[in-house]
Amino acid sequence: MLDTMGDRRFQKSLNAGIGALVLLAILDQSVEDLYGYQIAKRLAEANGGESIFRDGTIYPVLRTLAAAGLLTSRIVPSYSGPPRRYYRITAPGRESLAQWRAAWGETFALVQHFLG
Numbered sequence: 001m002l003d004t005m006g007d008r009r010f011q012k013s014l015n016a017g018i019g020a021l022v023l024l025a026i027l028d029q030s031v032e033d034l035y036g037y038q039i040a041k042r043l044a045e046a047n048g049g050e051s052i053f054r055d056g057t058i059y060p061v062l063r064t065l066a067a068a069g070l071l072t073s074r075i076v077p078s079y080s081g082p083p084r085r086y087y088r089i090t091a092p093g094r095e096s097l098a099q100w101r102a103a104w105g106e107t108f109a110l111v112q113h114f115l116g
Contacts, residue, residue: 025097065093
């Protein structure tokens, strides 16, 4: 857990840069359409039960990715609450993911070079 204000700002900056990449990767790995809460749960599970992303921050990123044509979405009525918007990655989304994955690999290698 990050303790200082500087730590939290640094984590927030990292999250802003990798959020779209991670969301596309989650949807690429899923065999089914996912709604926001399911995506948030997968993020938390991957980090030992605690997400480094605030739940409310993933929804604007999902909407932006959908508006860019990288995801499709559909609304499904829910009997236990409000309707749910389900997301699926598109072919252009997979192409972007491949490019972003390569860029991430290069960035990660550079950072690791200096951090050891």
